[in-house]
Structure formats: C-alpha cells, structure tokens
Amino acid sequence: MTFQHENVLKTFGITSDENNYYFVHEYNNDGDLRHYLKQKYLSNLLKWKDKFEITRQIVNGLKCLHDQGVVHTELHPYNILVHNGIPKLANLGISKIYSNYNIVHSKYHPPEILQKRNICDKTKSNIYSLGILMWEIAHNGVEPFCSNYNIVEETPFKFKNLYRKCYDNNPEKRPDCSKILEELNHIEQTYNENHDHNEHNEFDNERQKKLKIDFVNYFNLNKGRNRVAHDLVPGAKKILSDYGYLKINKLNDSDPIICFPDRGEQNTIPWTILNNMNLFKNLDDENGLHECNDIRIHIPIATVQYRGNVAEQFSHDIENALDWLDDNEKKERLNKVFNEWGNFIATDVIIGGAITIKNWSKIDSIDQSRLLTYIQWGVDYAKGGRSKIFSEMSLDLLPQFEISKNINTIGDLYNWLKDLYDYQHAEIISYEDFKPSYELLSNELIERIFQCFSGRPIVEPIVRIIPQILTQCEQQKLLKWIETKKPRLLYMRDWIHDLSLEYGILPQRSKLGHGDKMGFNYTKEPTITPINDTITILLYQPQNQQIAYSLYNGLKEKYELKFREIPFLDHHTLEHFRDLHNRLSKTVYCQIIFNAIKISFKSIIKPSEQLSNAVDLALRSDEPFKGLCDLFNNTYGLLIPETLILGRKLTGTYDSCNIPNNTIKKQGDDFEIFSTQAIKMLTDWDKKNQDIDTTFFVDDNKIIKRDEIEEWRKIQSNNPNNWKVIFYDDWIPIYKILSESQQNDIESILSDKYRIVFNGKTSLHQDNQTTVTIKFPGPLVDDKCQIYGCLVKKNELENWETIPNVMIRFDNINRYSCRAIIHKNRKTSLNKDESKILWFILAKPKGYYRHSLRKIKVTYGQLDIHGEQTLTYLKSKEISKGNVLVTSFVSNTLRETTFYKTNVKSLTSTKVDLRILKVQEDNSKNNLESLTLQWCIINTNEINLTDDDNQESYPWSIFGTVFEDLKDHKESSHKNYHL
Template sequence: MVENELSVNKNYPQQVEKLLKERNIKEYDYSQCENRKLIGHGGFSLVYSIVYHGTQYALKCLSSNMSYDDNPIKLLKREIQLHEINHPNVIKFYGVSKAPAQIENTENIMLVLQLANGGNLRDHLAKKQRIGLYKISWTELIQIAKDITSGLKHLHENDIIHRDLHSKNILINNGRALISDFGYAKNLNDYSVTIGDPARIGITPFIEPQTFLQETEVKRDKKSDIYSLGVLFWELTSGTSPFHKIQNQYMLGIQIAKGLREKSIINTPINYVNLYKNCWSHEPSKRPTLDVVLDELEKFRTENITFINHELFIDQYCLNNGGNFTEQGFVLGTGTVLGENGNLKKEKISQPIPIIYLPKKNGVEAVHNNVQIHIPILTLHYQCDATSEFVQDIRNVLEISDITKKSQTLKEKFNYYGEYVVISTIVGGIITIENWSEIDDVSRSRLKAYLQWSIDCAKGIRLKNFEDASIDDLNLQISSKNVHNAEDLYKWIKDLHNYKGLEIISYEKFKSTYQLLPEDLVQQIPGYFDIKHIDKFYPMQDTKFRFYEKIKVSEWIASPELPLKLYICDWIQDNSLQYGIILQRSKPGRAKKAAVKFLKEPEITQINKITIILTQPKTRQEAYLLDNGIILKNEDGLELDEIPFAEHNSILNIPLEDFKNSKKQLSNAIYCQIIFHTVKISFGLSDIEYLHEFLNAVKSKLQDHESSKNLCKLFGDDYGHFLPRTFTLGGVLSKKYISNNHPIDFPTQQSDIKFNDPYAHQKIEQLLETWNKEFKDINTLYFLDNMGDVVYRNNIGDWMKSLAAKPKNWNIVFSEDWVQIYKVFKKMGKYTDASRT
C-alpha cells in the first residue's frame, strides 16, 4: 500500500499537467494571489478569498486527509468535473492554482471559483432578524427557492447528486442563490453513504430519515436531495436553522426517522407548506420531481401571492373612510378621514371560530330564509392622522359666525365624512346558503361534512377528497357566485387562508372622527354637535338579522350528533381505500400507490348489528377469506387462482397466496368471532376513476419488451390486483383454534344480535359460555381485537360501547364488490393480449 501511494505521489505533478492540458483549464499563478483570507472550512476543504489581477475569487484548497480511493489525481478529476457544471445558480469554476507543497497540506492544487459577495444563506437569513422578528419579502423568498431548485435540477440532469444540501452550502451573490460545496457530491454510479461516518453525515435535519434507520450503507439518490430541498424551503420561512435548539444530533436523527419534522411558520401560505411537506415526505416515491417543484413555485409568482400589501388592504376595505350608524348598519361616508401612510397591523386569528347564523325556529318569514356562515381570518388594526382636507373643512365650518348655520353645516360635514372611523376590523369569508328551509336533512349533513373537510384541508391537516362531487343541492353562494362542486369550496377556503378574497365580517372598534382633530377644534365640537360614543358594532346586528341566532359552526356540526358522513375521509385515509389490494401470502397487503380516486362520497347504511360465529372453513382458501374479511360473489367473476401474471410471482417483494393449492387443501382452523357491524359504505362503479399516473404507468409497461414481468410487479407491488367498492366497518374480536376435526363434521353456529338490545352483552356471554362447554378445544374466555389487544369475555359489552362511540376508529370488517384493477386493459383495448403474455 505504501509503495502504491509513493508511486502515485511521484507521478502526481505530471498527471496534473496532463489533466490541465486535456481539459484546457486555465492556471492562475499562486504568487500573484493577494489578500488571502480564510472564509470557510469543512471536513474536505478550506476556502479562501483572494484578489487576482484586481478581481476577487474564491480559492478551494483540497485536503489531502480526505481519502478518495487513495488517489489524489482521481479526487482532483472529480472536483474539476463537478465544478465544470455551468449554470447561473451553481458556483462558477474558473481554473486551478498551484501552491507550494507546504501550504495548508493541499497537494499543491487549488480550485479557483466564483466568490459570492453575500455569504451563505444561513447568515443571509440571520441578517433579516430584527429584535426577534424575521422579515423577508415573499418575492425574495420565492426567488431564492427557485434559484436553488433550478441549480439542483441542472446538477441532476448531469447525473450529479449533491448529498450535502443545506443553507451553509447555498451562497448569495448579488441577491442570487448559488449551490456550492461539492465536497460530498458524487455521480449517480457511486451513491452510498455510511451513517457511522460523521464527516459524511452533514447537517442532521437535512438528511432523509432512511439514513437513520439502519447502520449499514444507505443508498442515496436524487430524491435524497429533494428531501433536503424541502427542509431548505422551511428554513426560508423561519429564518432559523431547523431544530437549532436540539443538541443531541444522534437522538435528533432517530426522531426524524420516526417522523419528526419542523412545524410550519404562522402566515406561511398553505400551498407553500404543502410543497415543502411533499418534498420532505418519509417515502421517497412521494417526493415531487424538480420539474413539479419549479411549476409550483412559478404559480406563486403568477398568482402574485405576497405577505400583504398595506395600500391594497387600506383601499380594499376603505380603512381610511369614516362612517355613520343607520338602521341598515354602519354605512361608509363619502369623504376620506384618515391618510394612507398610517400604521396597519395585520393580526392573524390563531384559532378562528367560524360562526353560522341560523333562522330562529319561532316562525321565520320567507324573506329571512337565507343562512350565513362567517369564517374569520384576520383582524386589521389601522391608525393614522386625519387628512389635512378633513381638518381644514371642519376648521372652516367652526369659523362660521351664525350659530345655527354653523351647527347645521357641521352636521352635514360629519355626515359627509362620517361620525366614526373603524380602528379594528375582522375580515374573512362569508358563505350564503339560500332557501334554507328547502334543504333537507341529507343535504344539510353533506354541507356539514364538506364544510369541515374544506376547513381541515385549508389548515393542511387533511387531503382533498371528492373534488368533482356536485354540491348544487346545498344552494351555496360565495361573493354572489354559486358554488357547483366541492373543488370550488376547497379552493375558496384555501384562498381565504392565503388572504385572498377576504370580506369584512365585523367592525370591532370605533373612534369618533372629531377626536382626530387638533385639540383646539376638539374642544369646540361638543358645543355645536351631539356625538354618541359607541365601542363595538357587528353588521349581523342589523335589523334584518333580528330573526337569526348565532352559533359556532363546530357546535352546529355536532348538533344533535356528528354526522357519519364527516368520518368518510378519515375512513378512506386511515384504511387506504384508494390503494389496491394484493393477495399476499397469509394476509392481504395494500399497494404502494393509489390507483383510483373517488368522485363522490359513498352511500352509507347503518347496521349496528353484532354477529357471533363459530365455524371451521372447509379449505385453506376459505380460511384465508374468512380470516381477512373477504366476501366474494358470483357476479364478481373472480377466480383467485387465475390472477394474471402470477407466473412471475417470485419477483415480487412478498409472494402471493397459492390459491391453486389452497383451494384443494382442507382447513384445520376453527374460528370464533364477535363481529360488530356498525355501517356499510359503498361506492358505485361510476364513482371511481383511474388516476392518470396509474394509466400512464400501465401504458409504459406495455411498451417494454418484458411487459409480462413488469406488469406483474406493477400490479403485485405498486398498484394491487383488486379494489373493493363496498366495506363493512366496525370491529372484530377473534380467536383461532387448530383442530383435528374434519371440516365437514364441524357444524357452523351463528347468532345475530341488535346492538341496541339492552341485553346484548349478556346474550353474547351466555352463548360463548355454552360453546366453551360444548366444544372441548374451544376457550372463549378472551379474544384479540383488530389491534391485537386482549379483550376478556366479561368486557365485551364495554368494548362494543367504546367502539360505537368512536366512529373514527372503526376498522374494515368485510370487503366486497371487487374491481379487478388489471382489467384496466379492457379500457385500453389490450387486456386480452397483455394478460396472456
């Protein structure tokens, strides 16, 4: 080994000269490099600023302590290759310089790079902190995000993974962000990292969670950089490094692997939050491509999203106008009382409480048959000096000698300008629901569900569902426009949280306009004009709303009880209903990717029945179906032993169940189950639509020369073979026994009991005790629930009551009405050929 190193070092100067000539690389005379100052250092290099012939450059000195296959020329080649990337958002490479061997232990060679005059991004953001407040314009934030994304995209297009992307490796030059420090970057053909090497880990919060899940080499790819990009996007909104208060980096890595992420910063638009959350998704496959990221960032620019422009708010809500109280409410005056250069404070309502105004039940006239829902978003506080025109007008009136005329003119002026100015205003969204009495209970239940889903979606705590569903039956109007589908409602409420389309909901605090006048005029006003002091006024207190009662939307939704429709999205998300089923060995699994979307909410049928069953399936296949709650019907046309492409079963991550043999093999398992059926939900065939991503994936695999194998993996790993349309929800207590009895000899016993039967739990216990005595191999003292927890026989009644009270926790008991996903070929006209390949 020593001889090889000496050999390499001996030939090093000649190899360097050859490399520089081959690549036509400019050489900078080190003796003419002036004002050398250390500006940065890492585990693999030192960086200096220098002046060369009057121009500033950065000098990157490669450390000989960094092993790269023990070959310094290979290290140099790689560094030059990486820095030859030419892009406006990647640090520019100009050439090399040779230093005396004893300088900084650099093996004589240094890279001459572009010098960024704004320092690194972390320092750049720190400078925007003032007295605990972080201020950055939305325009600058988005531009930095776009710069980083564009530079990273160019690296990836050249098959280079950065692998150490964080805010200290982003430099700012004349306001433009540049990606730097490729000391840790590698080409795609060499992309593993060992987490035991602290020098290679980088900065912990920017490393994807997979790195901390095992102590062997972790392969990293372009998606690893996208994870880091998401963390960078968060840092742009906070101005501080992520998890900067956590000192124990090892424990931080463990928590990140378990799902720990930074919380979103208040006032960040929800679509930007969603973007960086998608980037730092735990699953690499769910992280967007850089093309998608750039498209999303471009939308911010084209939609002109800002953190709020003062003048826009002042003009839009007439905050500088006065007004008067009339029978119709607070009516704005004509003249301008306040200037536009005052102090506008925008206070986001941290926990907004939407309010619904419902007609009182004591006989409402038809004219009072509309309902309004108010969603507060911001409180605007505006204070400013009075305009010179207003002051001069009042001064001129007070100089009138005729007292009667003075009093009358003063009244006219205050009517023109308004007797009061509003100093606090709540703005948000207003939904009008027309002809409330004509909307039936079913539609009102839908309204509650879609309203709650839309609010949750805008807050980023729920994904959208049923965007295409018609909600015409709800008679919704927003800004005098009808709302036709769920997507319209989702978008509108999301826009509200991004401060778009806000309306005045209520005027909170007032001040008499005369109090804005100079002191000498203020003292004269009361003698000629009677002014009343009013502290607070709500537009909904207008005379026309005297027939309405004010209720919190959350209380209205829960009255008299939460509608079951409200839980549909939870059931879909928690049980991954949009993901196909793969009939894997011993237990079905869910596919990795969603194959469909649901166009409208399913039909819900309440059951509230308990089934107690003791049975021994005849075959292993029947046992598999019973054990996993799979119901097959003749109309399904489904033969489990004829799943297409199953001949390539061995290439799947988890093998499929062997239905050809299990269909013939006798079962020796006896099942005792207590099944609580709460509801059945069912999607019609027309309510399900294949996703474009899935259809494109199928088309792509069909064009491959090994389409049969690829389709086997596509359905067997990615999208699943089947998708049930109907689900029975509730819970199951189950116990399985192994018996030597012949299946035909074992009589199935079953009993159904209504949940509302006051003696239900006693009947269940009695039946179980009877079976316990009648069958010697059966022990019904305890069972396991869906989560694997033990439930004793005498606690079954409590288990049922607890489950009935928590619909969100209902699990899938039975699945039926199966769609064969692989028959998508029929729609594409290729099913017959492909399934026989």
C-alpha cells in the same frame, strides 16, 4: 439509522396501528419550507442574508446524509420542516441506502428518473432537487414552473449560476455539497462586501411602501364608512392618507368561529349603538332583530390596525357646509359631505373569509352537521394538514350558503379556503374598533357641528360589528361544535386515511395488503347505511385454505375471490392461491362480528393524477404488460372494493376436524336478551366440540372474555374511530377506474387476441443463404404466434420491392427468436448486401408490444391444406377498401426449392377466394404437401411498418395484397401475394 444534526429532523421511534406505521419525530413550529418562505416574505422579513442562511443549513443537512451514504428520495419543500427558523430535513424513513429509483416523477426529481437511467452517484439526484429548492428560496416560496419561469431581478448573479449548476440535466456536472457550501460562502461574502446597502435598503423601503399602500387601498382602510342595511360600505373619498401607521398581526393558529345570533336585550344590538353615535340617524327598521336566523362562520387570518392623517379637503368640505346660514341647508350639506367621506372610521378590523348560512334553525340537524363538516375539512386542507375529500360533489346537495365568490362544488370551496390561508381574496369580516369620522376634525369644527344639531350623539361602549349579522353574537369554535354533534360523516375522512381506503388492495400470501402509493380518491360523498349495530356469531370450518384465507380477510362468504381472474396478479402469488385451493383446512373459526355501517363507493372513485400518469408511462412503453404488472403489483395494488362493512370482530381459532362443515349464524337486535342467548350458544358449542374453547376471544391482540361480549359491543358502538373493515364486497380491478381510453388500451393488452406486436428487418450474412436466425427486439409472452415475412431489395428508384420466386417460411419459434427459411429455385441468386428479410409477428400483446403499432387492427386465422387442393376461401366480419391480405405457409416437409404463391381470385366484404399455386423446379404434377396456410387481413389505419428507429417505412404492398376495390377485383396471375 439516526442522525445527530441540527438540520436533520430527529426521529425518536416508530409506532403503529393495525394497518400503518408512523414515525415519531421532534416538534416544529414554523411549518414546511414553502409556507415559511411565504410567511416571511409577506411580513417583509425575508432578506437575502436569510435566504443564504436557509440554503446553507439545508445543504449542511444534506451533506450529513450523503456523508453517511444516504440519499433522500423525496427532497422537496414539504419534506423540509422549520423550527424557530431552522430548516430540518424530514421524512428520512423513505430514504434509501443508495438504492434504485422507485418513485413517481415530480418537479423536484431529475430527468434521469423519468428516463429510467441508472447513474453511479445517486447523491446527484438530491443535488438536482436542491437546485430547484434554491430557485424557490430565491423566489420567496413560489412553486416552481407554476407560472412563467422568470428570475427574480435582485437575485445575485452567482447564486443564479449556482442553482443552475445544481439542476443541470447532466448529473456529472452537478456539484457536491462541499463544493456548494464553498461557493455559497464566497457568494455571500462578495454580496456583503460589494452590495450598496443604502441602495438596497432604498429598494426594500420602496417595495414595502408600495405593498403597504396596496394593502391599505385593497381593504379601503383609508376611507370612511357608511352604514348600508347591515353592512359598512366605504365612502367615495379617501379620508386618511395612504402612508399611515399599519400594524398586521397574522393569526396563523386561529380556528374558524361560528357566530350565532345573541338573543339578549335590544340595547346590546351593535347596529343600534352605531346609529346612536351617528349624527344622522339611520332610518333602517330595527324591529325584528331578535328574529335574526342567519349564522356566520369566520375564518380569521389577521388583525389589522390603521391610523392615518386626516385629509385636509375633508376639513375644508365640513367648513364650507357649516358656513351656510340656513340650518336645514347646513344639515343637508353636512349629510352630503359625511356620506361622501364616510360617517365612521374603522381603526381595528379582522380580515379573513366569511361564510353566511341563511335560515340556520330551519335546516335539518344532519344537514347542519354535514355542511359544517365539509367546511372544517376545507380548513384542514387549506392549512396543509389533509388532502381534499369528495371535491367533485355539487353544492346543490348541501344547505345554501354565501361566500365572496361564486362556486359550484365542494372542491371550489376547498380552493377558496386555501386561497384565504395564502392571503388571497380576504375581506374585512368584523370591525373591532371604530369611531365617528367627525372625531378626526378639530375641536372647533366638532363644536360647531354639535351646535348645528343642538346636542351631542349618545356615547356608548364600542361592540364588535359583524357585517350581515343583526345582533351581537355568541361565538363557538367550529370544530368543537361539530364534535359535540358527532355526525357519522365526520369520521369518514379519518376512516379513509386510517383504513387506507384510497389505496388499492393487493392479495398477499397470508392477508390482504395495500399498494404503497395512493391510487385514487372519492369524488363525492359515499352512501352510508346504518346496519343497526347487529351482531353475527359464526362457527365455521372452511373446506380448504383458500376459503379460510377469504374468511380471515373479510371476504364475504358468497364471494370468494377468483384469483385466476385478477388482472396482473403476480404469477407466484397466483400459484400460491391455487395451492391453497387444493389444501384442506383444519382450522375452525369462531367469530363474533359487530356490524356497524355499510359504505358504498360505487361510481364515485377517481384515479389519482399520479396513477394516471404512471399508467400512461407504462402504456407508452414497448412492454406495457410488464410495466402494468410492476405498477399494480408493486405500487398501486390490484383491486378496489366498492362496498365495505365497518365494525369490529372477535375471533377464536382452533385446530379441529371434528365439527360439521357448515355455518351457524345468529343475529339479534334486543341486545340484553341476545347477549344471554349468545353466551348460552357459545357454551353449548364448547360442550359439543371438545377442541373448541369459547371462554375468550381476541380483538387486536386484546383478550375479551365470553361474559364481557356485551360490554365490548357497547364500547364499539360508541367509538366509530375504532371501527375497522370487517367485510369487503363488490370488487373491481383498479384499472376499471381509469379513463375510458386507458381502460380500452389495457383491455386490448389483456386480451388473448393476436395483434401485430413488433416487426423487423434482418440481413443475410452470406450470398444465397437459405436459413437465417432472427432475434426479436423483446420477448413474446409465449411461443404461440404467427410470423409473416418477405425477401426484398431496393430498385433503381431506391424503393423496396419483393424479390420474385421466393417464399419465406418460419420455424424454431420461441419467445426470443425464430428461424427464417428461404425457399427459392436454384436460378434465383441472392446478394447478401442487397437482400433483406422484412417480417412482422402476430402474437398475444402481453409480451413485447411496440407502441407505434397499436392502432393497427388485424383479423387472422389458419387453414389446413391437403393433397391437390388449389382453391380455398377466407372469411372475415368486415373487409374494407385499403385492407391488406398477407399469407404465410407452415410446413415441416417442404423442400427449399419448392414454394407457394397465393393469388386473390375474388373477394367481397366478408369473403376472400384464394388460389394456391405450387412452384417447383421440375414440372411434375401440382400436388400439395400437407401444410398450413396462415393469413391475416390488416386494417392499417394508415400506419406503415417502420424500422427500429423510425427512419424508414415499408409499404404494405410488399407484404401482400392491398384491396383497392371489393367489387371489381380481378385475379392477378403475375403478382406473388404471399408472406
């Protein structure tokens, strides 16, 4: 679907490589909306008429989408691109035709997405996002919720009301685009008619004056400067007024520059020129300047010019000094005055950031490349083009460098660069034009000064002065320098992006796929090991189709994925791989593999914030296993390979059953000799196997002939950007990168050990009812479980207590329900309004598993009871004070008027002795039918069972025996300990 609208970015088509699809869209020159708003605001060019117009155009673009039945699922400032001041909605490739939500919650998403509420009009989600965008437009590009949520004072009241309506929590109260445009037109008209333009302009002028003064004072543009060593330091007093002429030219497209010391003649040294024009010669030793070994990397963000009126006091102080009669005293006084006010005035400067690297030539060339690569990556991140990479790596692993801030990690460097491009923490990085401060004085005073010194300073052409750099500099763009050196590390970021290495692997039916969203990143630099560009030739017929799948997808022969052991793998996919395992393979593979490098990411993988938050949401739900399955299968992938081998691969496949079932491998390092041997070997294979044709192979749908293999290898060796993943190894489940607490929670859910998964309260439908159907609040993973329950009523104090001489037995158990059978004697009467069945279930936690019960620990088991047996014992690894013993009986032959009691005869920290008592209406002998005793010992962690809405809790004592004292426990003959 295409959209012909000025405010919708035009998409011309789709292109792809092996793993990714890309949209080709029209060019934009002003960046994204947030960047555009900040730039306009800092340039004092963002007026309310501009804000109204930006808002109107965004709403017009959104209305175009809604009119054609399209909802933008990721409406935020980074998906609104600006070209020549016109905002355009972008990334429509991820929009849906009124589809269900399947996105991670963000500041721009409405609450119904987080709450997973389904609403009829999906366009209302866009209106919510639009309201947040309008807030951001009003606040000049400030990120929502990043600080106190204060309204900008001059925001028109009706505009505030409009964006508040848009982000109303109730979707039904949000206006549509037509209504918003109508109100927006009225707001703008009223604003233009009623607003006092003079007052508004006065306000703007005052604000601009304050910003200008702040800028001038921050960079000390109104102060003179003195040379201190190889820097220009501001004087103590303001030599120029605060209200001078200020011109700022922002360098939005500028690239970092490396400043190398120039080894030219000494008379080109800028500090010498500075000394020559000074009245008072600097005594700093200029010797050794040609031995300067430091380089400086400049990140320019703006050029600045400042001109101002000279302070009258400066002239007065000079006059007072010149009035002294003694020449030496006069010079001393003049020296003091110029030092206070500054000997030089900087008129043109460049501001930005500077990185100084000491002793450059003594740094190993590989480390030089590594450091500059990280700096370039930081610049790319700061400009908004790329994400951070290896941000937790310590700077101790890189050559030392200096910036204007103390930092410890690569991430700190990235953030510092980001601040620079956001116009924070900038400094003067070079002086483009300057003059002696005496030139600010009247001609009369200048002549008197020259007479005092019996001559004029030497006048030389002005050259650029760079702080801390001793000589003139040879300049080169940082990226150009890096690309000429071509360090392997330079390709790492592109490999991570192009090969989807920050996306989990998802085994699919025919090939390995990737999750839809980035699930993790790499905190530090991986270990990169060259494999010396070896070649492997492989002729192989897999035994079954599952092994063929592994071979085709680059799974090392020694490691065939054990699909049954992959957590959360979709059931249908698992059955597919089981089927592949049982199918013979009739395909022969001939592969020529160029092995370039091995990359190990062990111990440096960190989950993305989105993945961690999504896992938290799934774990907090009452069906965590289902939520995690959906999350990993549909969004983030299941597996991560910690080791990869990159290179290229030529493949030929043939239908045959006639070759031996084995592998033939050859490797070589002397490629000229090996190439000849390889061609001979391939030719011999052709002769021996009539179904094989090795005269050509395929690489990315391109035909490579047998005699072109050596040329193909050379091309691949020199083009790391073309390398692909040819082998995966060292697999881990993706959940293994999560926090320790999340891993523990997930492993508890994956375990087959029973937990208390849910509980409930069920009413009787009629008096003296003996069978009741219990419906579960959610499904069990299977019908294997233990159910415990008791019949209770409230006493005079409104406390729950068990009804004596009653036992609950459970049968007809399935995933969704069970039947409770009430065993009692005929004398016991049950009132349907008073009597309740309280119950809980022990089962595998892969089904419905209530979040509030997960800290409860349980040990469980069952015993077969036969004949006249009246005593038995239970064993547990650790029984503690406060634990609860609950029992239940399972039998298919028990009469409804017969029931059992269990009494604790004695107990220790590892053993419970039980007495089993049979109760029946006649006084016949206490023979026991064959039945099963189910039991559990519960460590409650001080958590009680509650009803569905947590309004009422139930003490554990009504379910069974609470162990008060392990040493002196005495058998209770009157209390019925059972479930």
